[in-house]
Amino acid sequence: MTPHPADLIRTAAERLAHEEHERAEKRRRELAEQRSELNPPDVRIRTWEKVHQLRLPADPMHPILDVIAVGTRLTLADVREEQRIRATRTANKPPG
Numbered sequence: 001m002t003p004h005p006a007d008l009i010r011t012a013a014e015r016l017a018h019e020e021h022e023r024a025e026k027r028r029r030e031l032a033e034q035r036s037e038l039n040p041p042d043v044r045i046r047t048w049e050k051v052h053q054l055r056l057p058a059d060p061m062h063p064i065l066d067v068i069a070v071g072t073r074l075t076l077a078d079v080r081e082e083q084r085i086r087a088t089r090t091a092n093k094p095p096g
Helices: 012-035 041-052 064-072 076-092
Strands: none
Touching: 012 041, 012 064, 041 064, 041 076, 064 076
């Protein structure tokens, strides 16, 4: 694909600013998806994990659960239910 002529005259600073804008826009979209009431709890929590590059801990008393609940606009009970579902899925998974 041939670059657009306008792209050829961009300065390094302009390219960096554009890339930063793109990253900020992606983060804004991800945060909106993480909080959207249109998404079920598992989707919101997976998005939170992706945004923060962390996994939902298995410990139902882990202090980060409160942070996850606030960030996803879920209740603590919703977050713990997702933990329970994941634990059940893992326990029922055949070895191998």
